[in-house]
Amino acid sequence: MAKQQMSSETRGIGQLLNERRYFEVPAHQRDYAWPIGAVEQYLDDVTNAMDDPNSDYFLGLLVLVGTEDTHSSRYEILDGQQRLATTTMIYSAIRQWLRDNGLDSEAAKIQNDFIGISEIGEEQDEPRIILNVNNRDVFQELIVNPCTDKNIEIKLASEGRYTSTRKLLEAALLCRKYIADLAEKQGDEKKQKSAVLFQLAKYIRDRVQVNCLDVSAPENAYTIFESLNDRGIDLSVLDLLKNHLLREAGNKEAVILSNWTKMTSTIGDRKGDDFLKAFWTSRFGRIQRGRLFKELKNKYSSRAEVAQLSNELAQVADYYGNLEVSDSDLWRQYSETTRVNIEALTLLGAKQTHPILLSAIEKLSATDVEKLTNYLVTVILRYQLIGKGRTGKLEIQSSAIASNIWSGKLKSAHAVWDKLKAILPTDDEFLEDFSRYTETKPARARWILRELEIQKWKNCNPGKSLQSEPVKNPNIVNLEHILPKNPSQDWAGVISSDKEFISDCLNRFGNLCLLDKPNNKKEASGSYSKKSTTYKSSEFILTREVSEKYPHWDRGAVESRQKALASLAVERWPT
Structure with a gap:
C-alpha cells in the first residue's frame, strides 16, 4: 500500500510539543525573527483568551515533515518555527519563575513535558526543538537550560543590533517579565501566583490550537504550498521560492542552501517578500506581489538558472540589507x-x-x-x-x-x-505645498530646518564654506515650538482671540525653529517675549530672524514665516 503523502490534525501546541517529542529547524530556514511586539501580542492574545475557559485560540497552520519513529527522529519544521520557538520560551519563563520561587518539582514537570527531555546518562536535557545553526546554541544554553535573567542580559549586551540572536534574547526576557508580572497581579500568596501560571501552561497545552499538516517529504510540501497559493491562499513568496529552488537544485543543493542561509541572515527581520519584489523590480520592472513567484519561477526554471538565482539573491541581499544603514x-x-x-x-x-x-x-x-x-x-x-x-x-x-x-x-x-x-511638482506647486506643510516627527523637522538653515547661510555668505557647528552637528540641535505644546498663561490672550490657534498651527512648519542650546520646560512654555530674547542669541540665522521680524506671535506670523521658509525650500531642492 502506498505511503500517505500528507495528513492533517488540529491539537494544542503544547500537546504537539509533548507528544511529538523532537523537532528541528532545517539549516536553510530563516533565523528567529519575531520582534518583541509580535511576542507581546501573542502573550496578550493567549492570556485574554484564557479568561474564557470555553474559548480556544487558533494559532494557524504548521507544516512538518513526518517521521516513522517519534522516539529517535526529529520532525523537520517547514513552517512554524517562530510559533514553536516562542511557545517554548513562554514555557521556559514559567519554569524559571517556578524554580525561583521554590517550586522545583512543578518546574521539572514543565521542563520535561514541553522544553527538554532528560535522557538517561546525559548531563544536559535533550531539547525538544533544535533551531538553525545560527540560533541553536544560545537557545539550548539560555532557553532550554535553566538560567537567570542576568545570564540572558549579559549575553544580550554582547550581541549586535540587528542579529537574530538579539531578537531571540529580547523575546526570552520579554516572556520572563510578562510571566512575572502576570503572577504578581494575582496577589501576595505564592499559591495564587503559581495557580495562574499552571492555568496558562495547561491552556497553551490544550487550547492554543494549531492545524498540523504532516507531509512525508519536503517536495510534497512544496507542491502543496504552490497549490494552495494558486487557489488564493496568501502564502509567502519567500517560502514558495525556497521550495522551487530546492526542488530544482539537483547536485547544487548544498550551494543553494548556503546562499539561502546567507540571504535570509542578511535581510534579517525585513520582510522577505519586500526584498524579492525589490530584487525583481530592480532588474525587470514593476510587478504585482501576486505575480511575483510565478514570474520568478518562469524566469529561473532550469538547474543552472536556479543556481544563478541563488547566487544573485545572496549578493543583492547584502545590498538590500544595508540600503538604510548609512555607516555600513x-x-x-x-x-x-x-x-x-x-x-x-x-x-x-x-x-x-x-x-x-x-x-x-x-x-x-x-x-x-x-x-x-x-x-x-x-x-x-x-x-x-x-x-x-x-x-x-x-x-x-x-x-x-x-x-x-x-x-x-x-x-x-x-x-x-x-x-x-x-x-x-513645479516650483509654484512646491511653494504652495510647503506653505501648508505640517510636521509631527521631530527628527524629520530638525533635518529639514537644518537644510533650510544651510541654504540661508549660503545666501548670506556667498562663496564661503559652512563653518557653523550647530548646523553641521545634528547632535547639538534642539527643535523648538514657538507656540508651545503646553502654553503658559502668558499665551492666554492670543489663544482666547483665536480658538483654533493651537490645533491649526502647533505643528505648522512656520511654528518650528532650531535652538543650539537646550531649553528647560518652563522656558519652552513661557511667553513669546521671553522666548524671543533667547532666539536673539541663537547661532541659527533663521531662529534669530523670528525675534527680528515678528514682535508678536500669532496665526499671521506663523503663515508669514512659513511662506518665507517655502521660498528657501525651492532654492534648497531645485528641479
Missing part, C-alpha cells in the same frame, strides 16, 4: 555626501526608490551614485513628503527607471534625473 560597509566605499544622502533618504522614508539604488550600486559609478542620491532626496521631499504625491505613481516611475539602469538604457545620474523630473 556598503556605503563606506562611497563619498561622505552619499552617506549623508542615504541617511536623509532613510529619515524621509524612501522605500519606493530602493530598486533604483539596487540597480545603481551595480551599474553606475560612485560619482553617479552620489549625484543620484542627491536627486532622490529632492524627489522624495518635493513629491512624496511635502507634495503628498501618490505612492503608486512614484513606484511606477521608480520601477521603470531601475530596470532601465539595469539594462543600460540609463547610463548616468543625469539621465535618471531627466526621467524623475517628470513627476515633480
